[in-house]
Amino acid sequence: MLPVTQLYVRDVPLLRPPGQADVLQVLWCPFEHEPDYKPPTVLFWRSAAEVTDVLAEPPEPIEEEYDGYRPQPCALAPEQVTEYPHHMDLSKELRQQLGDWDNWRAAGVAVDDSWGRHPDAYYGSELSVAPGWKVGGWPRWGLTDPMARFCTACGAQTVPLLTIASSEWDRSNTGWVPYEDRDTTSLDDPDAANPPKVEVSRSNRLQLYVCPQSPDHPHTSLIQ
Numbered sequence: 001m002l003p004v005t006q007l008y009v010r011d012v013p014l015l016r017p018p019g020q021a022d023v024l025q026v027l028w029c030p031f032e033h034e035p036d037y038k039p040p041t042v043l044f045w046r047s048a049a050e051v052t053d054v055l056a057e058p059p060e061p062i063e064e065e066y067d068g069y070r071p072q073p074c075a076l077a078p079e080q081v082t083e084y085p086h087h088m089d090l091s092k093e094l095r096q097q098l099g100d101w102d103n104w105r106a107a108g109v110a111v112d113d114s115w116g117r118h119p120d121a122y123y124g125s126e127l128s129v130a131p132g133w134k135v136g137g138w139p140r141w142g143l144t145d146p147m148a149r150f151c152t153a154c155g156a157q158t159v160p161l162l163t164i165a166s167s168e169w170d171r172s173n174t175g176w177v178p179y180e181d182r183d184t185t186s187l188d189d190p191d192a193a194n195p196p197k198v199e200v201s202r203s204n205r206l207q208l209y210v211c212p213q214s215p216d217h218p219h220t221s222l223i224q
Helices: 092-098 101-106 119-127
Strands: 002-008 023-028 041-046 159-165 205-210 220-223
Touching: 002 159, 041 205, 092 119, 101 119
Parallel strands: none
Antiparallel strands: 002 023, 023 041, 159 205, 205 220
16 A cells, blocks of 8 residues: 555644544555456544654555556645535536526626636636545546445445545646646646646546544545
8 A cells, every 4th residue: 555645634624533633644555456446545544643653754565557656755735725516516507507608797707708608617617626636625527427425334425535636737727726836837837737646547536435424434435
């Protein structure tokens, strides 16, 4: 198993850990396993104060499928953002309203007129579902229709915990570039949008879901 990310509650209060835990560690196997052809993941909740024997370097894998499942070390700079549901999670009536440019103008939204023919595309690109790594938030769909996911232990509907993405943004949705990076980031530099150089299942995302009833119940994952 390889380390994927380590999150502290002090940086990401949305985590809501069990008991006295204040650190979430996520590991995965750098191979896509059948039947879903995705990397299996393991979650560890820990108390940082109780971890005394810290490894300077994580163990190296004996082998790996390809470099996309071997995250490169990088610092985490959490940023709280507002996003809205994927259009497939909206009612037919709301989707029709989003596609009406007159509604956007009546609301006084400062949207470039170039989006006038397809205002729903503006919603999908700049407002709906942050594209990068994130804790919580709305899930992205596309490879499948929206589907409720349920805990295999108690049957409760699970909730999104973490999205592991193949990119933070691209040239089609530069509104998601972090504010502190907008003056220094080159939009033509692929590494700028993917510091850990992770590529999940052909540039998709791995979404992890957890049971809201108990952190001890098995989590589930989905490629989208």
